[in-house]
Every structure is written in structure tokens, then in C-alpha cells.
Amino acid sequence: xxxxxxxxxxxxxxxxxxxxxxxxxxxxxxxxxxxxxxxxxxxxxxxxxxxxxxxxxxxxxxxxxxxxxxxxxxxxxxxxxxxxxxxxxxxxxxxxxxxxxxxxxxxxxxxxxxxxxxxxxxxxxxxxxxxxxxxxxxxxxxxxxxxxxxxxxxxxxxxxxxxxxxxxxxxxxxxxxxxxxxxxxxxxxxxxxxxxxxxxxxxxxxxxxxxxxxxxxxx
Amino acid sequence: xxxxxxxxxxxxxxxxxxxxxxxxxxxxxxxxxxxxxxxxxxxxxxxxxxxxxxxxxxxxxxxxxxxxxxxxxxxxxxxxxxxxxxxxxxxxxxxxxxxxxxxxxxxxxxxxxxxxxxxxxxxxxxxxxxxxxxxxxxxxxxxxxxxxxxxxxxxxxxxxxxxxxxxxxxxxxxxxxxxxxxxxxxxxxxxxxxxxxxxxxxxxxxxxxxxxxxxxxxxxxxxxxxxxxxxxxxxxxxxxxxxxxxxxxxxxxxxxxxxxxxxxxxxxxxxxxxxxxxxxxxxxxxxxxxxxxxxxxxxxxxxxxxxxxxxxxxxxxxxxxxxxxxxxxxxxxxxxxxxxxxxxxxxxxxxxxxxxxxxxxxxxxxxxxxxxxxxxxxxxxxxxxxxxxxxxxxxxxxxxxxxxxxxxxxxxxxxxxxxxxxxxxxxxxxxxxxxxxxxxxxxxxxxxxxxxxxxxxxxxxxxxxxxx
Numbered sequence: 105x106x107x108x109x110x111x112x113x114x115x116x117x118x119x120x121x122x123x124x125x126x127x128x129x130x131x132x133x134x135x136x137x138x139x140x141x142x143x144x145x146x147x148x149x150x151x152x153x154x155x156x157x158x159x160x161x162x163x164x165x166x167x168x169x170x171x172x173x174x175x176x177x178x179x180x181x182x183x184x185x186x187x188x189x190x191x192x193x194x195x196x197x198x199x200x201x202x203x204x205x206x207x208x209x210x211x212x213x214x215x216x217x218x219x220x221x222x223x224x225x226x227x228x229x230x231x232x233x234x235x236x237x238x239x240x241x242x243x244x245x246x247x248x249x250x251x252x253x254x255x256x257x258x259x260x261x262x263x264x265x266x267x268x269x270x271x272x273x274x275x276x277x278x279x280x281x282x283x284x285x286x287x288x289x290x291x292x293x294x295x296x297x298x299x300x301x302x303x304x305x306x307x308x309x310x311x312x313x314x315x316x317x318x319x320x321x322x323x
Numbered sequence: 324x325x326x327x328x329x330x331x332x333x334x335x336x337x338x339x340x341x342x343x344x345x346x347x348x349x350x351x352x353x354x355x356x357x358x359x360x361x362x363x364x365x366x367x368x369x370x371x372x373x374x375x376x377x378x379x380x381x382x383x384x385x386x387x388x389x390x391x392x393x394x395x396x397x398x399x400x401x402x403x404x405x406x407x408x409x410x411x412x413x414x415x416x417x418x419x420x421x422x423x424x425x426x427x428x429x430x431x432x433x434x435x436x437x438x439x440x441x442x443x444x445x446x447x448x449x450x451x452x453x454x455x456x457x458x459x460x461x462x463x464x465x466x467x468x469x470x471x472x473x474x475x476x477x478x479x480x481x482x483x484x485x486x487x488x489x490x491x492x493x494x495x496x497x498x499x500x501x502x503x504x505x506x507x508x509x510x511x512x513x514x515x516x517x518x519x520x521x522x523x524x525x526x527x528x529x530x531x532x533x534x535x536x537x538x539x540x541x542x543x544x545x546x547x548x549x550x551x552x553x554x555x556x557x558x559x560x561x562x563x564x565x566x567x568x569x570x571x572x573x574x575x576x577x578x579x580x581x582x583x584x585x586x587x588x589x590x591x592x593x594x595x596x597x598x599x600x601x602x603x604x605x606x607x608x609x610x611x612x613x614x615x616x617x618x619x620x621x622x623x624x625x626x627x628x629x630x631x632x633x634x635x636x637x638x639x640x641x642x643x644x645x646x647x648x649x650x651x652x653x654x655x656x657x658x659x660x661x662x663x664x665x666x667x668x669x670x671x672x673x674x675x676x677x678x679x680x681x682x683x684x685x686x687x688x689x690x691x692x693x694x695x696x697x698x699x700x701x702x703x704x705x706x707x708x709x710x711x712x713x714x715x716x717x718x719x720x721x722x723x724x725x726x727x728x729x730x731x732x733x734x735x736x737x738x739x740x741x742x743x744x745x746x747x748x749x750x751x752x753x754x755x756x757x758x759x760x761x762x763x764x765x766x767x768x769x770x771x772x773x774x775x776x777x778x779x780x781x782x783x784x785x786x787x788x789x790x791x
Contacts, residue, residue: 268490
């Protein structure tokens with residue numbers, strides 16, 4: 105009986121201590137509003153849910169991109185929780201600048217049943233007007249020719265650049281061209297504008313080891 | 324013996340009961356809020372549970388008088404201490420403290436939390452390369468204060484991110500060579516982005532034949548554009564070709580090169596011809612003493628105005644700048660220092676007009692009477708546009724002078740990224756619209772108004788373009 109009474113006393117003391125601490129917090133110097141959590145504090149500690157991300161939740165180091173593939177292709181991206189559900193393009197997502205990510209493109213026209221695993225990396229962040237980051241993502245286009253070359257065993261590297269000069273016309277109407285053999289596409293893109301993203305297509309199997317697909321960095 | 328048996332029988336039910344009581348207390352205490360106040364009570368409960376377990380175990384051990392009962396009591400208390408003490412070195416006051424201390428340097432990044440850790444490890448593996456070193460250092464800094472943080476919430480610290488842009492398409496103004504009137508309704512030196520108008524006063528004044536040119540403001544629209552370059556490396560393209568017996572076949576081909584002297588001992592050409600034929604010995608030709616310097620042609624000598632007239636015009640402009648008072652002067656006079664309602668400013672024989680007087684400051688405006696002035700204001704329909712979207716522009720005209728204006732010709736040389744939509748040009752005053760070509764090949768929209776704008780009267784034109 106004495107032990108039970110002692111335990112009950114300890115529990116009662118605990119309840120009193122916790123309740124008094126909570127009451128002290130509520131009766132702060134600023135009143136009731138000061139003790140209230142800041143807007144979004146409760147949601148910030150909860151588990152993340154899939155869905156659209158407003159720009160207010162977009163960190164500074166994240167740049168929205170938009171990946172387009174040939175008609176009918178399915179695109180997914182590898183995250184820490186596995187591959188995202190494959191979706192038809194264009195696929196919009198926010199990537200951390202400087203970090204390579206792995207994609208998976210399936211349902212390729214004329215190559216049904218085969219898939220490629222490109223790597224994409226954002227090189228710079230666009231200076232967009234406030235509230236316009238998702239409206240103006242970096243546009244990355246994966247051509248059908250890129251996928252055919254990759255499936256044939258070639259290594260395709262694309263550098264997307266931002267051409268800000270209003271007077272410079274496009275080099276070619278299609279918006280892209282092949283560099284000469286021996287030229288580096290990043291150097292060529294630097295002469296035409298500001299490189300903002302890099303895409304490498306060539307893996308036909310998902311790489312298991314980090315750093316094998318991208319020279320000098322992790323996938 | 325009996326006491327020992329009793330302790331063995333009671334010990335399995337004692338701790339669950341204690342835990343149930345403590346959990347009930349925590350639930351009761353935290354029923355008001357289940358988020359913030361719950362963290363600290365849980366840590367406090369964990370510590371208090373361990374302490375109470377130790378005390379109760381020691382007290383129960385003291386109560387048993389026999390030595391064997393003491394030993395059994397210590398053994399029975401050990402499994403109760405372990406779960407309470409194991410987290411204590413790293414957790415004891417820490418679980419909430421470490422997380423809250425780490426939340427401050429870590430920016431909230433809700434969407435992509437976990438890839439950064441893998442990148443940091445892989446960057447550390449590829450530490451030999453210089454490019455990866457920068458990333459690894461950045462990640463080491465980013466994760467340095469977040470090692471004990473919850474990895475699903477913690478993100479790398481903010482690093483300087485390279486920025487690009489903003490990519491603007493601007494139209495308006497008169498940026499490059501100043502536009503100049505030619506003929507009766509023409510303008511030259513029109514380059515992409517220029518928006519200017521020419522006009523003259525419609526009266527019998529002495530300067531009614533003078534043609535004035537004014538430019539609009541510059542309207543900029545954010546419109547990024549992307550291109551890409553591709554590099555394809557085909558398999559075995561870089562490999563060395565191997566011969567049938569394992570020998571490389573790209574060995575240097577033996578070739579015989581006969582070097583022919585450029586100039587033989589016997590020179591059959593004339594010295595002047597040899598001088599021109601041999602590189603590196605060319606002489607700079609000198610101009611005669613009365614030769615005209617061809618490097619600086621007269622500006623207007625190409626078409627209409629002769630060089631002499633051009634010199635005369637320059638002198639007249641300079642004299643006008645020196646002798647004529649400025650058309651508009653605005654400056655502030657602090658009224659708080661004086662008792663006067665406004666300072667009277669005289670420029671020449673003209674008195675300045677008080678435009679505004681507020682907070683001890685008067686703004687004066689000095690306008691010469693009889694001025695012919697047209698104001699252009701250009702507005703874009705949107706501040707942003709994607710490639711392929713339509714973008715409309717409106718140019719407002721306003722006769723801000725005190726004389727009627729006529730022969731107004733408004734031109735807009737579109738920049739290369741704006742494509743005019745045919746049939747979209749409109750004006751609220753009768754005007755003849757044509758498209759022309761600028762001096763740099765740009766598309767020029769031209770409105771020739773057949774309307775005389777009285778003082779204070781205005782109008783506008785509107786057209787649509789496609790961003791490309």
C-alpha cells in the first residue's frame with residue numbers, strides 16, 4: 105500500500121509540474137497570442153505529403169524545372185523514398201542547385217519495354233519575379249533522338265542555357281544543335297548564354313553506386 | 324526465502340503499473356496541446372521514470388534485510404535501469420534540445436530532404452576530384468551542425484547559389500543612335516526597341532517648321548528563353564583502332580615533304596612585286612600632304628546634307644544650348660526656414676509656377692510659354708510572358724505643351740524577341756498604319772496620325788506581339 109501511495113504521489117507531482125509549466129507558458133508576458141505556435145509550425149514537423157508546393161515553401165537553393173519527353177513517354181525521378189510514380193510529361197519538380205538527380209524514362213515510342221536512366225543537374229538558379237518561380241521553370245527537353253541514341257549505346261549530353269539577350273535570335277529554329285566533334289557543349293553553351301542545367305542520357309540500367317554516372321559528382 | 328519469493332512474484336507487475344500511471348499522467352497533462360508541450364514532458368518523464376525506478380529499486384532493496392534479498396533486488400533492478408539509462412548519455416536532456424538547436428541553422432526544406440545525405444557521402448568518396456571537393460566541403464559545412472538532427476527534416480545550410488538573369492525583353496526609348504527626322508514623315512536611325520515620335524507645332528509661329536522627336540519610356544517584360552546544345556559520344560569512338568594482329572594501324576604514315584624556298588637566289592620579279600608578294604615586309608603607305616582623312620567621314624555626307632551644312636547646324640545647336648533658357652526647371656525650396664508662402668524664382672523674365680507646396684517644401688516648375696511638347700508613355704499588358712505567349716502593348720500620346728501638334732508619326736521598332744501579330748494594330752485617333760523595316764532589319768510599326776492634337780489632348784495605339 106505504501107508503494108502504491110508513493111507511486112501515486114510521484115504521478116501527482118508530475119501532473120502538477122507539467123500543468124504548472126504549461127500554465128506558465130500560456131500566461132506569458134505577451135498574453136495568449138504569444139504562446140500560440142507560429143503559423144505553419146505544426147505542419148512543419150509533420151510528415152511531408154505529396155502535392156503542389158507553393159513558392160513560399162521553396163527554399164532558396166531549389167530551382168523548379170520542367171522536363172519534357174517525347175509524346176507517350178513516362179518520366180519519374182528517384183528520391184530518397186524510391187522512384188516517384190511515372191507520369192507523362194511535362195514533369196515539374198524542384199531540384200537543389202548543384203545536385204545531380206536520376207530520372208527514369210519508360211514507354212519510349214518505338215522502343216516499348218526499354219527504359220533509360222538520365223541524370224539531370226541544375227547549374228544555376230533563375231532570378232524570377234516574386235511568385236513566379238513555378239511559372240518559369242527551367243525547361244529541359246529530351247528529344248526522341250536522344251533516347252534512340254542512348255538505347256543504341258551512345259552517350260548524350262545536353263546543356264541547357266538561358267539566352268537573355270533580347271536582340272540575339274535563336275541559333276537554330278529548333279532551339280538546339282549538336283556541337284562539333286571535340287567541342288565541349290558546356291563551353292559552347294557558355295558562349296551563347298548562361299548554362300542553367302545539364303542532362304546526361306546513356307544509362308540503360310539504374311546505377312547502384314554513387315558517382316559512376318556523373319564525372320566528379322554523385323548521381 | 325519467503326521475502327525473495329514475494330519480490331520475484333511482484334516485480335513483473337510493478338513496472339507496467341508504474342508506466343501506465345505515468346502515461347496516464349502525461350496524457351492528462353498534454354491534452355491541451357499535443358505538439359509543443361508534449362516534447363519536454365516526454366523527456367522529463369523519461370528522466371523521471373529512470374530516477375524513480377532507481378529510487379524504488381534501492382528502497383525496496385533496503386527494505387529486504389537479508390543479503391540474498393539485496394542481491395536479487397539489484398539484479399531485478401538492472402533490467403529496469405537499462406532502458407532508462409541507455410538513452411541518457413545522448414538523449415537525457417538532449418532529444419528536444421538537440422533538435423531545437425539544429426532547427427535554427429537548418430532552413431525548412433519540405434520537399435527533398437534525404438538526398439542530401441547520400442550526396443554528401445558520395446561526394447566524400449569522390450573527394451579526389453577538385454570539382455567534388457567543393458561540393459563535399461559545402462556538404463560538410465551544411466551537415467556539420469545537423470549530424471544529430473532528424474534527417475527527414477534537416478537540410479543543408481544555404482550556400483551561395485549562382486543566379487542567372489533576370490531575362491527581360493525591353494521595348495521603348497531610344498537607346499542606340501538617336502532617331503532623326505528625315506523628309507516629311509520619315510525617321511532614321513531606328514533600331515530594335517526604339518519607340519519614338521516626330522511632330523511639329525501647328526501654328527504660324529517662327530519655329531512651326533521645326534520637327535521635334537521624342538522617345539517613350541522603356542517597358543520591360545520578364546520572359547526567359549532556353550536553348551540547348553548537345554554532345555553525342557558514340558561507343559568506341561574514342562578507342563584506338565587495333566589491327567588484325569594486335570598492331571595499331573594509326574601509325575604515322577611515312578611521307579616525303581619537299582620544302583620549296585619562298586624566294587630563290589635568282590629573283591625574276593620586280594622589287595615592287597616582290598615586296599607585295601612577300602609577307603611581313605609590307606610598308607605602310609603614306610598619304611599625301613593634302614589627302615583627306617578617310618577614317619572620319621562626315622556624318623551627313625551619305626545622303627542629303629552636305630558637310631558644310633552639317634557644321635553650320637552644329638554651331639546653331641550649340642548656340643541654342645548656350646543662349647536659350649531651359650524649358651523646365653524643378654527644385655525644392657524649404658519654406659520652413661522662411662515666412663514666405665513660396666519663393667519667387669525668376670529665370671530671365673519668367674516667373675516660376677508653384678506646382679506643389681507641402682511639408683515646408685515647394686516644388687516649382689518653370690515652363691517656357693509656347694512650347695510644343697508631346698509625351699509618350701508605353702505600357703506592356705503583362706509583366707511576365709513565356710515563349711509563345713501573346714503580349715500586348717499600349718502607347719499613349721499626350722500633348723503636354725500649349726500648342727497644337729500636327730504631322731505626328733509614331734514608330735515602334737520591335738526587338739528581335741517580339742513578333743508582331745498582323746492585324747492587331749489599332750488606334751483611337753485616325754491614323755494610317757504601315758509596317759516597315761528599321762535600320763538594323765527590325766520590324767517597325769508606324770502610325771501616321773491625320774489628327775491634330777490640341778493642348779491637353781491625347782490618344783493611344785495598341786498592338787499585340789508573340790514572344791519568341
